Amino acid sequence: MSWYDDRPWLKHYDHIAQPVAPPRTTTQMLSEAVASSPDGPAVNYLGATLTYRDVDELSDGIADYLCERGFRPGDRLGLYLQNVPQFVLAVFGAWKAGGVVVPLNPMYRDELVHIFADAEVTALVCGESEWADRVGLRAGEAGVRIVLTASELDLQTTDDPRLFAGRERIRSRGIADLLEVATSRAGRKIVDPGLHPGSVALVSYTSGTSGRSKGATNTHGNLTANGSNLRLLSRVPSGAPIFALAPLFHITGMVGQLLNAVDLASPLVLAYRFEPGVVLDVLRRERPAYMVGPSTAYMALMSHPAFSRDAFSSFRTVASGGAPLPPTVVERFRDATGLYLRNGYGLTESTAATSVVPLGGEAPVDPDSGTLSVGLPLPAALVRIVDEHRHDLGPGEIGEITVEGPMVVPAYWNLPDATSQSIPNGRLYTGDVGFMDADGWLYVVDRKKDMINASGFKVWPREVEDVLYQHPAVREAAVVGVPDDYRGETVAAFVSLRPGQAVEPEQVMSFCRERLAAYKAPRSVEVLEELPKTASGKILRREMR
Structure with a gap:
């Protein structure tokens, strides 16, 4: 019996955070949203709206098309789209057909060759x-x-040049358009593929x-x-809009x-891709x-020059995930918007978050390293440091972070050796280094692979980066x-500068x-105009190496 088994983090949660409902399938989740809010907005995309009934019927049409062409339960469908309504329709269409979705980063080029072959798309x-x-x-x-x-120009009504300058429809000979297929077959039901909570829904490729x-x-x-x-931890009311800041893939x-939006029967607000001026306009609207x-x-x-506090006045809460969050950024954001930016931590292999900062609390900063906590493990998670x-x-002891839970x-x-090494008996060995304090707050120090050995001394890049953000x-x-x-x-550092600054x-x-x-x-120190990032916004250290 270890002290982790007592889950000291649970004392920070109230009854609203637990218990979590038993797992369902994603298609069951959609059916519940349709039943509760058939005519409520499901997707808002730059002036266009699809209701939950629309999403249900159009994704039925996509499922029917796939099945007619020999797509079978368990087959893989690759999805190479930005944040557009067709992404939502395609993912539910594939699931209704019993398929497995393979989300693909639209920045991928030759990486597609490996993924297409490995997943047998x-x-x-x-x-x-x-x-x-x-x-x-x-x-x-x-x-x-x-x-x-699919075309990003479909459905939207803004024709915003910041997103669409120079873009026009490109119809490839012999290739069907998703929206046309969905519309022509809307509402057609297929044979129930027999999905259950243990069925694979995604094959999500790690960043490699x-x-x-x-x-x-x-x-x-x-x-x-x-x-x-x-949904339970953010306490967003049913029907309240959720903005897709992160890419859906x-x-x-x-x-x-x-x-999260489907579980709330809320509209998911999409803006094609991250363009700061466009995002600020959409938040205000x-x-x-x-x-x-x-x-x-x-x-x-x-x-951004168009930034103002009023763009954030409707938010109940905002969260950060997918990239390290320096404490300085939390304070800058609070000063600028009045909102506390809630840190979180998770991986592809843990299906997003495993720890969050609950409402009503703030993540502590470790006094020795200056590292901001990534929150408390979810009530359903068991996190350990080994x-x-x-x-x-x-x-307080530093080691590898492991996660267990649903x-x-x-x-x-198709990688049994990697599974037995990194996920033995359902416990995920993350490859991230961190520690947990006696109250259950989790701190991520860095990736094992990113540690710098300078004359025998360990240097964790995150610690140096947190100091750089104070400049x-x-x-x-x-x-x-x-x-x-x-x-x-x-140690080598790369920085970009705030507007109007020189150093x-x-x-x-x-x-x-x-x-x-x-x-x-x-x-x-090298000053760059922009640091290289993934499409999800994570800074690419390997590019700077």
């Missing part, structure tokens, strides 16, 4: 311009045999920081359990936005109550280890030397 839904530009050839070589395309990316098998039960967790967007996204998105919104021998560590995937797709000129920061003939590795690299290095041990302070 049968069907694909793709943006029509992306199909013509880069996806069609790769899909053909992989043997993808059912293709539907070392070697090829792996597919995590998120089940329907994983998805609905965590969707319900977030990312597990944070899929669970924290799409399924649609008045959402909740959103979740990476810290880099909040920084970009605060730095040493290199996988033995439990005590409060959000943890059962396996990696008044710094907007974004990333720290990596670079080869050094004398020290083995040394010399030596000034930044001096700022860090005043606040950090000498071996932790950057030996070089």
Whole structure:
């Protein structure tokens, strides 16, 4: 018996946070939303609205089309779209047909070759311009045999040049349009595929920081359990709009936005992709109550010339996930908007969040390292910190973070050895290093692979980055280890600046030397206009290496 088994974090939750309803399938979740609010808005997209009845009937049409063309329960459908209504229709259409969705980052190019082959993708839904530009050839070589395309120009009424300048419809010969198919077959029911909570709903590919990316098998039960967790913990009223700040293809967007909205029978507000000026306009117009996204998105919104406090006046709560959140950004955001930015932590393999900051509380900052807590484990989660021998560590001791609970995937797709290594007996070994205090607050120090060894001293990039964010000129920061003939590795920093600011690299290095041990302070600083990021907003340290 370990002290973790007592779950000290539960004392911080009230009765509203627990118990969580038994897992359902995602299609059951949609049916409940349709039954409770058939004519209520389900999707709002730049001036266009689809009701829950619309989503239900149009996704029926997509399921009918897929099944007619030989798509069978368990077959995989790749989904290569931005935040557009067709994403929602396609994902539920695939699930109604008993299929498994493979969400694809629209920035992928050659990565698609591995994923198409590894997941044995049968069907694909793709943006029509992306199909013509880069996806069609790769899909053909992989043997993808059912293709539907979609245009981001459909449904929306704004024609906003910040999003759509120079874009026009591109109809590929012999390829059906998803919206036309859905409309022509709307409401057609297919034979029940017999889904249950243990059925695989997604094969979500990890970012592949070392070697090829792996597919995590998120089940329907994983998805609905965590969707319900977030609904209960955010306390957003049924019907209140949720803005999709994170991309829907990312597990944070899929669970924290799409399924959270369906569970609430709320409208999901979409804006195609993240463009700060557009987002600020949409927030003022649609008045959402909740959103979740990476810290880099909040920084970009605060730095935009059109930023103003009134854009955030409708929110009940806002959350950050998918990228580290420096304490300085939390305070800047609160000063600018009056809202406390709630930190969280999760992985693809844990189907988004495993820890959050509950309403009514604030994440503590570790006094020794300056690290902001990523919150308390969810009531349904069991989080532990273990040493290199996988033995439990005590409060405050640093080790690897592990997670157990209904959000943890059962396996990696077709990788039994990786499953037995990283998810033995349902416990996920995350590869993240952190610690937990005696009250149950969890702190993430960094990724194991990102640790810098400078003359035998361990340097965690997050600790240095948190100091860089304290500099008044710094907007974004990333720290990596670079080869050094004398020290083995040394610390290199990359920063972008806040609007109207200028700073010399030596000034930044001096700022860090005043606040950090000498071996932790950057030996070089490079100022970039923008730091490279994933489509979900996570800063790419490997690009700077």
